[in-house]
Amino acid sequence: MATIKVYVPRETAAISVGANEVASEMERRAEQAGEEIQLIRNGSWGASWLEPMVEVEVGDSRIAYGNVTTGDVAGLFEAGFLEGGEHPLRLGPTREIPYLANQDRWSFFRCGLIDPLSVENFQEHKGFTGLEKALADGPESVLSAVLKSGLRGRGGAAFPTGIKWRTVADAEADQKYITCNGDEGDSGTFSDRILMEGDPMSLFEGMAIAGYAVGASKGYIYLRSEYPITYKILQEALDNSRSAGWLGENIRGSGFDFDIDVHLGAGAYICGEETAMLESLEGKKGIIRYRPPLPAHEGLFGKPTVVNNVVTLASVPDIINLGGECYAEYGVGRSKGTLAFQLAGNIKRGGLVEKAFGVTLRELIEDWGGGTASGRPVRAVQVGGPLGAYLTADQLDIPMDYEAFSAIGAIVGHGGIVVFDDSVDMAAQARFAMEFCAIESCGKCTPCRIGSTRGVEVIDRIVAGMDREKNYNLLVELCDTMEDASLCAMGTMTPYPVRSVIKHFAEDFGAEEVEERVNE
Amino acid sequence: MTAIPYDKDYASELIARHGARPEMLVQILHTFLERFAWIPEVAIRQLAEELNLSRADVHGVVSFYHDFRTTPPGKHVVRICQAEACQAMGSNSLSAHAESVLGLKMHESTDDVTLEPVYCLGNCACSPAVMVDGDTFGRVDNRRFDDIVDAMKGTD
Numbered sequence: 056m057a058t059i060k061v062y063v064p065r066e067t068a069a070i071s072v073g074a075n076e077v078a079s080e081m082e083r084r085a086e087q088a089g090e091e092i093q094l095i096r097n098g099s100w101g102a103s104w105l106e107p108m109v110e111v112e113v114g115d116s117r118i119a120y121g122n123v124t125t126g127d128v129a130g131l132f133e134a135g136f137l138e139g140g141e142h143p144l145r146l147g148p149t150r151e152i153p154y155l156a157n158q159d160r161w162s163f164f165r166c167g168l169i170d171p172l173s174v175e176n177f178q179e180h181k182g183f184t185g186l187e188k189a190l191a192d193g194p195e196s197v198l199s200a201v202l203k204s205g206l207r208g209r210g211g212a213a214f215p216t217g218i219k220w221r222t223v224a225d226a227e228a229d230q231k232y233i234t235c236n237g238d239e240g241d242s243g244t245f246s247d248r249i250l251m252e253g254d255p256m257s258l259f260e261g262m263a264i265a266g267y268a269v270g271a272s273k274g275y276i277y278l279r280s281e282y283p284i285t286y287k288i289l290q291e292a293l294d295n296s297r298s299a300g301w302l303g304e305n306i307r308g309s310g311f312d313f314d315i316d317v318h319l320g321a322g323a324y325i326c327g328e329e330t331a332m333l334e335s336l337e338g339k340k341g342i343i344r345y346r347p348p349l350p351a352h353e354g355l356f357g358k359p360t361v362v363n364n365v366v367t368l369a370s371v372p373d374i375i376n377l378g379g380e381c382y383a384e385y386g387v388g389r390s391k392g393t394l395a396f397q398l399a400g401n402i403k404r405g406g407l408v409e410k411a412f413g414v415t416l417r418e419l420i421e422d423w424g425g426g427t428a429s430g431r432p433v434r435a436v437q438v439g440g441p442l443g444a445y446l447t448a449d450q451l452d453i454p455m456d457y458e459a460f461s462a463i464g465a466i467v468g469h470g471g472i473v474v475f476d477d478s479v480d481m482a483a484q485a486r487f488a489m490e491f492c493a494i495e496s497c498g499k500c501t502p503c504r505i506g507s508t509r510g511v512e513v514i515d516r517i518v519a520g521m522d523r524e525k526n527y528n529l530l531v532e533l534c535d536t537m538e539d540a541s542l543c544a545m546g547t548m549t550p551y552p553v554r555s556v557i558k559h560f561a562e563d564f565g566a567e568e569v570e571e572r573v574n575e
Numbered sequence: 576m577t578a579i580p581y582d583k584d585y586a587s588e589l590i591a592r593h594g595a596r597p598e599m600l601v602q603i604l605h606t607f608l609e610r611f612a613w614i615p616e617v618a619i620r621q622l623a624e625e626l627n628l629s630r631a632d633v634h635g636v637v638s639f640y641h642d643f644r645t646t647p648p649g650k651h652v653v654r655i656c657q658a659e660a661c662q663a664m665g666s667n668s669l670s671a672h673a674e675s676v677l678g679l680k681m682h683e684s685t686d687d688v689t690l691e692p693v694y695c696l697g698n699c700a701c702s703p704a705v706m707v708d709g710d711t712f713g714r715v716d717n718r719r720f721d722d723i724v725d726a727m728k729g730t731d
Contacts, residue, residue: 067696067698068701068713070711071712071714072701072712103700103701104700106701240695241695242661242699243658243659243699244695244697244699245697245698245700248697279697281693281697281706283709319602320640321640321641322640322641323640338600338602338636339600339601339636342639398700399660399663399699399700400660400661400662400699401663401664405699405701405702406700437659441659471660473659473663473699474663475663479663484659484662487659497639
């Protein structure tokens with residue numbers, strides 16, 4: 056009898072709910088039953104609510120079983136799960152699970168599908184063909200395809216990637232760098248992590264293409280230290296890619312040299328800001344830099360540097376393969392392509408949903424997410440991380456589109472969607488926004504460093520009913536000052552969630568006069 | 576890996592493994608944490624000397640990053656996520672439960688346990704999340720927290 060392939064994810068969320076133990080139990084039971092299985096530790100498909108999700112290969116398809124615990128394994132074997140047998144946890148073919156089937160998987164199409172550490176498996180699914188094509192077509196062709204694709208930075212700032220690359224390509228220097236920002240600090244976001252754990256070689260491929268296009272031979276991945284499993288996977292995948300000749304000197308005989316190092320952050324949220332990240336990569340405090348000069352002109356060690364998010368870089372290989380125009384056909388307006396939305400917080404079916412821009416927030420929360428985990432009504436949704444506005448249950452029909460969000464004082468950011476039910480105290484959330492800024496501010500500029508601490512105090516006074524009118528005005532003024540005068544997004548955008556609470560949830564400040572003012 | 580007491584010669588070797596380059600300071604400090612569990616004052620002096628930096632430079636970096644603790648942690652480190660996604664799933668009450676079970680306030684330490692807040696473990700679809708000795712746990716309610724703590728104590 057042929058060896059049966061069984062997949063159990065080696066991915067943080069799956070492991071956090073028992074995937075490693077399930078994997079061991081699978082091997083033990085298989086041995087006991089005299090069945091020969093090949094256990095593959097794949098990445099996650101992103102349906103985190105079903106983790107640990109185990110799959111078994113039956114013929115041409117893979118049959119999934121969701122929320123498997125060690126206690127279920129014996130029963131699964133009895134039910135003939137190695138042949139895809141019926142069982143209460145059986146979900147059917149993975150490809151037909153509606154949560155996955157209805158997505159537009161572009162950047163994440165290999166996540167869950169492949170063994171993240173296998174170069175061979177990666178290449179069976181188009182891996183490194185983008186790099187091969189780039190090396191054949193030349194740097195100009197790569198730059199033009201990326202520009203045409205309309206790809207914008209997926210880290211949150213949404214700057215056109217093609218323009219950034221062109222600037223670095225045009226800069227004269229003896230050394231240039233490609234840096235990948237994997238400091239995914241926003242609460243409610245985990246798409247970078249899922250990609251790095253499930254398909255790390257697509258990131259390496261994207262970085263190598265970027266290096267080839269702009270003339271850089273060295274790349275760095277800056278990874279947050281809260282992701283220890285990701286760190287191990289990246290290291291192992293890098294070793295395998297180098298051994299196969301896809302990284303290092305003279306890649307596949309092309310004459311192009313490119314290699315990548317992984318550097319760990321150390322628990323500072325601000326290092327997700329690109330200039331703070333560069334300082335940290337240089338071994339220094341993560342204090343932001345004045346701009347100009349832009350990193351594209353003077354970045355890492357003063358050299359021209361591309362700074363891109365993980366998903367941005369991983370989107371590039373297929374843009375090269377299929378052409379920029381093809382990517383630009385997805386999406387709406389100036390928001391081209393897809394974004395990996397992340398459903399988090401109080402949601403029944405949390406996980407990653409890659410969809411073309413234009414899908415509505417309601418579709419994501421209701422159709423994919425299934426509403427709140429608690430079963431209570433949705434009251435507030437924070438989109439775009441701790442610097443993103445809170446939206447109300449009445450605003451859910453908004454399309455996911457950078458410009459549409461900007462028009463209502465909100466952000467799409469890195470695509471994190473955190474749902475709260477009606478038990479949330481929004482004054483406490485506004486206070487937390489200021490408190491988080493006080494904890495994580497790098498301290499370089501006064502409005503952010505001091506303003507955030509004063510913000511906490513002012514909100515405390517409003518909630519306590521002390522000089523409400525006066526303190527309310529002060530909070531509004533403080534938000535203006537932080538927004539106008541801070542040096543980076545930490546200070547300028549901390550007011551976004553605070554303002555959204557003032558505007559839509561003022562009743563939680565416990566002040567009628569405040570409500571009246573807002574409604575004027 | 577069990578932590579060992581700070582050892583100057585070994586520290587020197589670890590610095591050399593990173594090429595004794597000042598731009599590797601953050602990475603070297605991570606290696607120190609892994610081996611020695613914390614960053615004592617003597618390490619700051621030694622790093623300054625061997626990387627040709629001022630003590631102020633090294634102290635600045637150590638104090639800037641949340642990870643680089645300058646006091647010895649307990650045998651186990653329990654970190655509870657306090658960020659928005661976990662808040663939405665009751666991390667505040669989980670934190671209160673943890674404080675009462677462990678008999679510690681956030682940021683406090685005994686020889687056995689250190690209890691700390693953390694702002695996002697990237698496990699936001701399985702909130703609330705907790706990290707114990709570097710392992711992440713998801714969907715942690717009070718009962719599951721107690722089981723995790725029991726298992727943690729069982730490893731002693």
